[in-house]
Amino acid sequence: MSDRRLLRVCAVLFGALAVSNVLKPLELHPQHGFVFLGLRQHGLWNVVLGPAAGALLAVYALALWRGRAVALPIGRAYAAWVVVNLALFTVRMTDEALARPVFGLVYAVVAIGVSSGCAVLLAGRGVGTERTRRRPASGEN
Numbered sequence: 001m002s003d004r005r006l007l008r009v010c011a012v013l014f015g016a017l018a019v020s021n022v023l024k025p026l027e028l029h030p031q032h033g034f035v036f037l038g039l040r041q042h043g044l045w046n047v048v049l050g051p052a053a054g055a056l057l058a059v060y061a062l063a064l065w066r067g068r069a070v071a072l073p074i075g076r077a078y079a080a081w082v083v084v085n086l087a088l089f090t091v092r093m094t095d096e097a098l099a100r101p102v103f104g105l106v107y108a109v110v111a112i113g114v115s116s117g118c119a120v121l122l123a124g125r126g127v128g129t130e131r132t133r134r135r136p137a138s139g140e141n
Contacts, residue, residue, distance in 0.1 A: 038088025
């Protein structure tokens, strides 16, 4: 599969995650609150932070889909955020984090792998660097 197709798959996955985060305030289940700095949010903070993260992820998904340079810094920041948030969740909400260890391990591998892998793909393609900028044809200024 080409890098472009993989980035399109990532765009679809991040788009789905954006929708999921926007829906967090509905709290259909006690474990559906948005996790911010390792703590599951409820009430007003869940209503504010879930959709805000969803909006950022929607921008990221669209930038990935369109191959925009802004995708790289968003991707790097999001990949770092995922690692920090997962580590803090494990420390701050130990009971919940360790309640289903196999699920937690698989979730962490997928979350870190996809977010970091997408950022690495973007960097490897030179998105946002001189390599991807259009060069004028001869005779063009």
